[in-house]
Amino acid sequence: MTCIHARAAASRLIGAAITLGLGAGAAHAADLVVAAYGGIWEQAFRQCYVSEFEKKTGKKVEVVLGTPTQWANQIAASSGKPPIDVVVNTIDGAYDAMKRGIVDKFDASKLPHLAEIDPKFTDIAKGYGSIVNYGGMGLAYNTKTVKNPPATWKDFVEGVKKGTYRAAIPHISYVSTQLTTLWMLNNLYGGTVDNIQPGLDVIKAMKDSGNLVFWKDPNEFLNLIKSGEIDIGMYWDGRAWSFADDGNPEISYYNPKPGSVINPTLVQKAKGSLDLAWDFIDIVLSPGPQACFGNIIQYGMSNTKVIYSPKVAPRITKMDEIVWPPFEAVPSRLGDWVERWNKQIGG
Template identity: 30%
Template sequence: MRHSTYRAAMAAGLAALLGATATFAQTKSLVVAGYGGSWEQQLRKDVFPAFEAKHGVKIDYVAGNSTDTLAKLQAQKGNQLIDVAIVDDGPMYQAIQLGFCGKLDGLDKSELYPAALFKDDKAVAVGQTGTGFMINTKTFKDKSWATPTSWNDLKDAKFKKLLVIPPINNTYGLYTLMMFARMNGGGEKNIEPGFKVMKADVNPNVLVYEPSPGKMTELFQSNQGQIAVWGTGRVQAFANTGFPVDFIYPKEGAPILLASACPVAKASPNPLAQEFIKTLISAPVQTVLAKEMGNGPVNTKVDVNMPELRMAPVGERAKLVIQPDWDAINAQREDWTKRWNREVER
């Protein structure tokens, strides 16, 4: 298996980090809600076992999109079952605003990039991802198609029913709408141009608006999808399986997505929630997530020059990163979602 020698070394380092003493042995379970797909697979393989062994705990993982997790927090208000929420930065700002996140105590900020920090330590980023295009390199080569370089290339008629975009309740779909608004005289505070382009020029090319990471990869494996809007980490994880895909940074910019975690506020918070999040942002785990998934690390001690980060928004590629205005987005996101469902994804 790829990285087998590396994995053994990292396992030893992670075991040393976690130790062998069950500090909170009395805690029997920890409920973590986060992403599915490659994220869930990697956490189950490289993070959960050592953490469970140290703390004598069983991690119950609830997989779902960020908006699904936020909806669960809203539905469980006053009786939260989730201990740790892992969601995109946009929904995380909403979760904090709604009072769903407790404070991270004793957060060592000296090892973290400033972009990973949230106000009042109510959350912390656990990975950085750039948003752009995933292409099937074999198909593009066989058809002699030029590599797309612009968001406007998604309007090209040759991609009719070959383009896959996540829906607006997924950050990648939201970013697609935002970029077309920005490029046509609007932006987060004037989304109208984005809707106009999506309906008239992009929608005819869309095979499906797919929220599931697993189904996204299936669409490419079955040769139905040939180009998609997705994130660097997802594409790198898919490429690591040997499938011929690559990530393209559009010249107009790649909106940044910060996978973020917070301890859920509740009357009797699980003390292991804090420990789990600190484990996620530790150098050993951040290195594993970078090596295996291509996630841009948030810990400064991780080597960003490793070949596995060739797609990640680090180094020179970081210059193409765009920071969205989440205050403006979240103030209107519900209305945008309703309109998207009426006018775009019908």
């Protein structure tokens, strides 16, 4: 067994709990191990990135599924011989990996397409990765019941309190709520990262009106709006458009002013991983594969040369519609925010 094949086999033993649907033959044939998310994300990832890499290099990729915490722990425990070469990470997962020193700094000389990435999407990783794609948390609504959707977030809040419509927002237990919902509303109503009370007050007022419910899973929101239990609510742009395309043409989406908080996905190279990882990362950063991925997922992509299909292009959350939260300042405060939400707002 070659060194590369041994690493691939070991990666599956270490990560057996997170690897889904991969037989022994796949591991023994793998030249590179990449961690990614499941579902339609995995399907698009394989179609747009993995297939392009394998076609271009003749090498085989093993895709392992799981969570950023699982991947980080595996890399950290590997004594400089990581079982994973490339990680597709959340923003908090990326910062955790940087803090723990388990990812390599990007080498621009090995990533020709890095120069095509909007600087805002690379600066955020401080040289240790790059945003690949992002989803915006705006408003999805039923066009049959909401004839005049609120133009601003404050209009949305007032509409909920007055009973103009029934609405839903993500619960604090959902992975991105602290930033996309609580921080966003708190910032809008004059709060800071050290004073989250204005945001809590706004959410509590909407809840107390009796016109607001919380969703804890993305599919729960779709069930709520499909059944007519709600008319409008905070949701992801790409997911909303995919739902509309899937036989629900009455559903639409937009970003109220002053804009929507994004939840970015980053790509990083595990510290000490194979040099072949640079080739894979460069493909992930290149315009063709990114366009393929963006047109399937309907999320914004980071390469400035990406060309979306005529249907998808107007649906993408634009740069001037993005609200950038203080990603790095928030993680240390999340425990306090969750505790205060649970005490003041509950479920």
